[in-house]
Amino acid sequence: MSYLDELNPSQREAVECTEGPIMVIAGAGSGKTRVLTYRIAHMIEIGVDPFNILALTFTNKAAREMTERIGRIVGPSEAKNITMGTFHSVFARILRFNADRLGYPSNFTIYDTQDSKSLLKDIIKELSLDDKVYKPGMVLGRISSAKNNLISWEAYEQNADIILEDTQSRRPELATIYKTYVQRCFKAGAMDFDDLLYQTNVLLRDFPDVLHYYQQKFRYILVDEYQDTNYAQYLIVKKLAAVFENLCVVGDDAQSIYSFRGANIQNILNFRKDYPDFKLFKLEQNYRSTKTIVEAANSVIARNQDQIKKNVWTDNTDGNKIRVIRTLTDNEEGKVVVNRIFDLKHSESSSYNDFAILYRTNKQSRSFEEALRKLNIPYKIYGGISFYQRKEIKDLLAYFRLTTNHNDEEALKRVINYPKRGIGKTSIENIIIAATNNGVSMWDVITKFEQYPCGINGSTKTKLYEFTTMIKSFSAQLDKLNAYDLAQHVAKSSGVLKELYNEKEKGPEEVERYQNVEELLAGIKEFTISRENENEASLAEFMLDVALLTDADEDKGDDRNHVTLMTIHSSKGLEFPHVFLVGLEENLFPSQMALHTRSELEEERRLFYVALTRAMHSCTISWAASRFNWGQLVTSEPSRFIDEIDSSHLEFDTPSRGPGRSLTGRTGGFEQPFAGGLNKGLGAASRNLRSMDQLDRSPSNKSGGSADIKVGYNVMHDRFGKGKVTKLEGDGPDKKATIFFPHHGAKTVLLRFANLTVLED
DNA sequence: CCAGTACTTAGGTTG
DNA sequence: TAAGTACTGG
Secondary structure (H helix, E strand, O other), X not given: OHHHHHOOHHHHHHHHOOOOOEEEEEOOOOOHHXXXXXXXXXXXXXXXXXXXXXXXXXXXXXXXXXXXXXXXHHOHHHHOOOEEEEHHHHHHHHHHHOHHHHOOOOOOEEEOHHHHHHHHHHHHHHOOOOOOOOOHHHHHHHHHHHHHOOOOHHHHHHOHHHHHHHHHOOOOOHHHHHHXXXXXXXXXXXXXXXXXHHHHHHHHHHOHXXXXXXXXXXXXXXXXXXXXXEHHHHHHHHHHOOOOOOEEEEEOHHHOOOHHHOEOOHHHHOHHHHOOOOEEEEEOEEOOOOHHHHHHHHHHHOOOOOOOOOOOEEOOOOOOOEEEEEEEEHHHHHHHHHHHHHHHHHHOOOOHHHEEEEEOOHHHHHHHHHHHHHOOOOEEEOOOOOHHHOHHHHHHHHHHHHHHOOOXXXXXXXXXXXXOOOOOHHHHHHHHHHHHHHOOOHHHHHHOOOOOOOOOOHHHHHHHHHHHHHHHHHHHOOOOOOHHHHHHHXXXXXXXXXXXXXXXXXXXHHHHHHHHHHHHHHHHHHHHHHOOOHHHOOHHHHHOOHHHOOHHHHOOOOOOOOEEEXXXXXXXXXXXXXXXXXXXXXXXXXXXXXXXXXXXXXXXXXXXXXXXXXXXXXXXXXXXXXXXXXXXXXXXXXXXXXXXXXHHHEEXXXXXXXXXXXXXXXXXXXXXXXXXXXXXXXXXXXXXHHHHHOOOOHHHHHHHHHHHOOOOOEEEEOOOEEEEEEEEEOOHHHOEEEEEEOOOEEEEEEHHHHOOEEOOO
C-alpha cells in the first residue's frame, strides 16, 4: 500500500482510522482532499464494498476528480460504485427513485432560483400584495431558511415567534405566500433547491423502510466541507449514520463562509456532543503556500473569537511579501492588475492558468474583463450568469422540461408564447387564475377547456390546442428517440432554432445566442454518445440534473491557458500560484451588509482568510480609491482587513500617473504605470518601486517581429488562429492591425501585444 | 397583441 | 450603469 507512504503522520492516522465517528479539522492547504481520497481508497483496499460508501462533496467537479483519483488506486470499475456528489445531486437521485412515496412524479422538475422567484412574483401579484414590500428575492430567502431549518408551512403558520417577526417587519402575509408557493410547486411536480434537502428529510422521517434501506446501504459516510452544512443536511447525515456511526466529517471552521444559505458552524462545534466517543484529527501542516502567506492568513484569522484552536504552519520558503496596490479608480485597478499579470506571466514564463483574480462581488469582474480583453489575454469568468441560466438556453430547456413534465408551470410560462404564437399576457393570466381556482395545473386548464372555463376566445383556443398538441407529440417520442435526436427535433419543430437563426443578422450577441444553443445541443450529443445503454440516453435522463450543474462543474478537462476570474466564495477549495485579491475596500469587503454584528464581520474575515489561503507563491491585494456604483462615483477607504495583516508581511505600492493619461495609452507599455511620478498615497510606495523595476520587461517588446506586417498578409494569432490583415493604423507602440479570422470574425489588435507570426503563402 | 420608449431601482455570496 | 418594468401608440 505504497500510497500510505505519501502521507504525513496525522494524515495517515486519519486515513487508517476507518471505523467509528471521526472529525478531521483540516487547515487550509493541508492536504484534505488527499486524505479523503486515500481514506476511501484505503477502505476499499481493506475490503469495504464501494456500494456501501457515501461521500458528500462540495461541488460535482470535486466528486468527479475524486472518483478518478480513487479509481487510479483501486481501479475505475470499483470507484464508480461509490455514491459521490453534492448533497443536492445525491439526494435528487434518491428522491427520484422514491418520488412516489412523497406524491411527486419521478421526473419532477428542479426549479432553480429564477424559477422560484418568478413563481413567487406571480403569487405575490395574485394575492394583491405590494411587491415593494414582498420582494421575491427576500421572500424566497425567508422560505429557504424555513426549509433549511425543516420548518414546514404548517409549522411556520403556527409558530408564534415567526409570525410575530413577520408582523413586526410589516410582512404578515409571508406565511400565506409560503403555503401557496409550496402548493404550487407540488402541483407543478417541481422541487426547488431547498426541497431536495427538505423532502429528503421527509422521506427519511416518514418512511422507516426507506431510512433502513439507506442506513444499511451507506455504512460508511464521508462529508467534506462539514463547516458549511446546514441543519437539513446535518440531520440527513445524522439519520443515515445512526446505525453504524462510521461517519467521517472533514472541515475547517475557519473557512465557514456560507451562513447566508443556512450553514451552521455549530454543526462542527457540536460534533462532540452527538458522537462523544469520536476521534479528532487535526491537519495543520500547510503544503500549499509560502510562509508569508500562511503567517499573514494566521494573523488575520486570529482576530476571530469563535474558532477551534489550531496552528497552521508550513515548511515552504518565505516567498515574497504581499503587495498592496492602491489605484484611483476601479478601471485603473483593472488595468494595473492585468498589466501585472501580463508582466509576471512573461517574466516567469508561466501559464495564464497560474493566475486568479478573486473578488467579493460578481459585478467587480467588469473592469478586469475589459482590461484583459484589451491585452488579448485569455480569461474565464466563473459564476455570474452560468451557461444554463442564459435566456436562450433556459428557453430551450423549458421545452425539454415541459416535454418530460407537462405540469411544470415555469417552463410552460416561458415557452407558451415563445416563439411568438399570439398568446398574450391576458390569456396567460386567465389560465393561471383558472388553474388556481380549480386547484389544477396550467396544463390541465389548456388541455381541458370544457372542464375549466377560463374566458379565452376561440382563436386563442386554437393556438393553445396547436401548442399542446405539439408538446404531446414531443412527449410521445421520449421513449423512442435518444436525447440528442429528440432535442434536435424539439429545437427545430418548436421554432426556437429558427427564431434564433433569424436574429443572427442583428449583431454579435445574437450570433452568440445561436451558438450557445448549438453548444447545448452538442453537449446533449456528447451525453447521448457517452451512455452505453440506449435507455440511459433519453432526454428525460439528460434533464435529471441539469438544474444542478454550475459552470464550476462544467469545465471538464478544459485546463486551457486562461486567467481565472471568480468570487472568493467560488474559489473555495481551489489554489493558484498567483492570486490577485481585488476591491479591498471598506463597505465592499467587508460588505456593507455585514458590519452590524460581530458574527457577520467574523464571517467576512473568514472569507478573507479563504481568499488569502488560495495563493501558493504570491498574493497581491488591490483597492481603488473610488469606484462606480450604480452609475455614481463613490470614494472608498482601504479595507480594515489590510490593516489586520501583520504589517511585516506587506509591501505597499501606489501606481501614480499624470492627469488625463491612461495607463495603456502610454508609450512603451507596462513599465510606466509603476515608475516615476508622484508617490502620493501610502508612504512605503517609493521603497517598492525598485522591485517592480527589477522585473524582466523583455516580453513586452516581444512582438517586434510583427512590425513589418502589411495589409493582405496571412498571419497566425495565438488565440484566434489564422487570419488575414485587412487594415493597419497607428504608429510605433500603438500600431494596430485589423485582422479577419474565419472563425472569430474581424478583430483589431495592438501589434505590440498580439505576437503575430507572418505565414508564408 | 406587440414593439418601442420612458422610467425606476438595484444593496451579496450559491446549489 | 444596466436591467427590468410600465406605459403608449400602432
